[in-house]
Amino acid sequence: MKYFVLPLLAALLPIAVSAQVIYPLNLGDPRAQYDNFNINSTVTNAERGWRFTCNQPGVEVVSLACFVNNGDVDQKTVSLWDSNTQAQLATSAMPLGPGWQTVTLGTPVALTQGSDYIISVHTPSQYFFKSTSGTPWQPNDVFTYGDMRYTSGAVPTFPTSVLTNIQYGVVDFGYRIATATLNAYNPYGSYRHLDASASGEEIGWFEIQNGSPTNTATLTDISLTASGTGNDSTAFTDVAIYEDANGNGYYDGADTAIDNFAGWSTDNGTQVVTVPAAQQTLAAAETKRYFVVVQLNGSATTAQTFNFSISDISVGGGQIKAGAPTRAQFGFDIQTSELFFRDYAPTPTSYTNASQGSGGNGFLIADVEAFASGAAATLSSMTFRASGTLADNTAFSSLELYEDTNANGTFDSGVDTLATSASGTAFTADNGDYVATLVNTNISAGSSVRYFLLAELAGTANVGETFFCWLESVSATGTNVSGVATPWRYIFDITNNNAPTITASAPFDIIPGSNLTAAAIATVSDVEDAAGSLTVTVITTPTGITVSNITNTGGNITADIDVTTAATVGSNTVVLQVEDSQAGTNTANLTINVNTPPVIGAVSVTVQPSALPTNHTIANVSDADEAAGNLTVTVVSAPIGINITAIVNTAGVVTADVEATAAAALGANSVTLQVDDSNGSSATTTLTVQVGSTIVGGGGGGGGGGGCTTGSTSLPLALLALIALLSFACWRRRTA
Structure with a gap:
């Protein structure tokens, strides 16, 4: 059976600010990876960085980057130095906030092949460091790591001091190469836990990046080298490479097979995978992701480990390759079962500080799935961590963790159920946590449960403040746990938002028991959002009236209106609401007049020319909704010389004084009469006034x-x- 699961990385941050930009250190997380960097919080005003040699021509530095620890709010400044002249080639104050922060340079800095440079960060409070023992975190191929450089000072200063037994790696830069260049990138993750007969399991991924912003590149072969304590020549039935064809970052059924082989020929051996001709070309600045998917034959034993690295790639003639060999990625170890957590990152966005989300149901700040492989698991609680400049303990008014009840992968208000016994209100402290104790704790073997953490804001946050969130830990029994902590995710910032506008159409007159189709009910607009992207809903409708099939076409809103006989006769108000992408709302009242129009029938009249006005019955009126005597009859139009005055309605019989002056035309004259009821409905008829008589x-x-x-x-x-x-x-x- 084939399970589609998340790549095995425990934490992964973006690797480039744009597709053609490559970072030598791949913007990894030093807290969870790279042999656990330490933090020095005692030295102040520290300048820390590393020296490197540029090994290839045509290299341009286009961005600067540094890692900011959770809770560190001091301003950091990154500088690029010429190691020989000590000239500061580029510098930038970095954005605040946890995780990797990047700044794109206005003018790229060209590096010289064979020359030495230093990248460093000035930090007022704390910095990361580690011993050079263990797995190094250093660039290779395009750049060669030299040594750690440091100094201290109140402002960014060229770091003259040298340390060779300590590595400082949490400052980086983005570069590009004008020549078509393929760079292999293999992330450094954490082990998947698989049973010895697992099938169709992804054990890791890697990327090939074309560093040229203008030229295409050709990838012909990929060399995978195995490592670990397990026997790579006997443990596998099949090893396959898939290209991420749909670009969603996850291995799934839409991905395209590159090649496969029946395990490595020798333990810790190398296998060359040939890329089909149709998939060899990488466009300028394109990055392709590949997944390693395996089937095991049951021979591996508990606790054995299996890793892989990209030992080499082959490129087209005249092109450059970089990044290979990569370090070995933790692939998987053999366990009897695993509870694996997959993170679906919400799209970063902006909200106003009082946003309640669509329909007032909250907005998504975390989306994770727990998958039980090999055995059932008991998941008791999930702990979510917050960070950023937002005051996490006061900015929120509600936190609610929902279970994806209908398993459609999307939060559905009124369908998905609360996963906890009660809603939360906020995180325990600024940069604190929220512990969700689950009601339904069992996850059966081979199944998964998806969870949505929704939040509402309290109106206290300031414009520009940021919020990050991730699943930090879980409490689970009956299995091994992997995929936790999930990556830091930038979720939203606080912004000013202009509420959308909505204007209801003119009132509708509808007879009970009838309906309108695709009626134009309103127009909408918004300063920030396209009019056609706004959502219009009905907030309230009176009894007997239904407004459905609401459609927004470029800001013009249409809907079907149905009025039953149960509707109240007279003026009815339907409240419409428009909502934008930032949960800004506005309302408008649509009037629906429910009424059966009155009926009027004219009675012809004959008068003599130039005679005095005479009283005649001119019409009969009636109405299904009210007494006939309450109806009002008026003259809408009359020919010259015809005067109709003193109109009286007596129980539906309408009389009036009718006069034909000398200016009236002899013969038949048409007069338009109108009857109105008290609910605004009307009807018209034509009254014939005959002018003239018979003379013998x-x-x-x-x-x-x-x-x-x-x-x-x-x-x-x-x-x-x-x-x-x-x-x-x-x-x-x-x-x-």
Whole structure:
């Protein structure tokens, strides 16, 4: 069975500020590795460093680095010196905070092949040192370590004194080489504990870096040399090299096989692995990571150890190689079982000092997984350590350790369960710890449990303060423990954050039992974050109203709105909230008018031109939600000369005074009426006002003159008078 587990490193910090930058000492942690460097806290204003020789042409120093111990808050200054002239070639005050601190130089410093240089740090309070016995922590190939250099002074001073039996290694520099250069880097970790028949287990990793920022490089072969007390020629069924194809830093099923072999041909022997042509090229400044994965055959015995190193690499013609041979990496030893801890580092970010995390559920400050191999384990407690400039005992209002209940690798509020009996509040002291005593302690063989440590801030931290966190120790029984302490992780700093803005759309009028799809409900924006990255949620909704499928497209928010018959008729307020990446929030009220619109039906009216106003029934109105007599009817538009006044609604029968002046057009005139209910809904109809009447005239035939008659007409009064006059004249002519 193949288990995908974390690389075996107990602690690993970034190895470069950018891909093409290489650090001779690989930015390792002297507290947990490199034979345990000691700390001198009695000497003040110390200048400590080491001399080295540059062995290759084209080398440029591009950054300076130093390691800061936990709790050390004094300002440190790193300098690069010419060992012969004592000239200070570069210097920089380093950032505060624990772990490795790096500063990129504005102007790189070119080194001369064959010349000696000194890299040193001025530290007011404490420094690291060690005896040269045991495993050395020194550069090789591109640079050759010379000796320790030291002096004392109130300001950075060229270190003239020499020590050969003491090593000072916790100051470093980043360099690059213009020529295509491959540098082998094999970290110095801690043993994995495996049983003698383990299969598909990663026992370590190494990296090959192209130090050129402009040229590609070619890697053709990798030589792995075995060491340790176990017999490398008989213990293995298979040894395989995988490339980290998906770039996630961990060995998993997506990684690509480079080559494999059935163990070393001799104990402590060397095996050359040929890189396939398709995987030989490293782009300018590219770094590739490789994993060593083994299958054991059961012949190794308890406590035997197995290590490996990169003894050589082969590169393309005219290119330079560096870093090989590396020192031997602790691979694994034979044990019956292991509880292995894997660290998933949260992405460093910034928060305001009162951040409560998304939805007020806290934000992630540690993410670790415990995997039991070979036997079940009992995990009783986990101790997390804090550091940085933040006051860890006062800056937090809540600490909560959750178990990944649904095992999806992501914290899910309301799904994942609290791993402890109660929440914590803060770390025990500044740079103190938080001990989480677990409720569920059993981890069965072959299974794993993932834990999320979430925090909320109390509003007391200052802008610019930093926070680091790691799993420092555990209390476990029934198995061996490895992977603890996890690496220091820079988690967040405190920043000012402009809250996002949200503007709700105009009110919606929705009939009970109906819905809207992809309705535009709001717009959002933010000073720091892209509008499309903001999260919009519904905080409150009235009974019978549902807002779902919220979508943010470039700051334009759409959603589906459903109104059931249980919704309250009238104005309903839905509270929307927008949240940015720093947990800044804002709200807006979206109004939904729930109502069945009123109904109006017009009643046609006939009036005489230029007559006095007469009262008529002009419409009938009704409403499913309220009494018809409460509805309001108004005239929206009317033609010239048509006046409708004194509108009265009596239980839904609407009457009004209707008048047609001399300016009104004879015939049908259209008037628009509107009815409104008390909830803001309305409806319209067209009222027809007929202007004019039927007029009947006499006449008779006879006597050749014929008869003159008038029939039905609708004419102005002057024309009617003229017709009457002509009719009278006709009559007189007939009677003369």
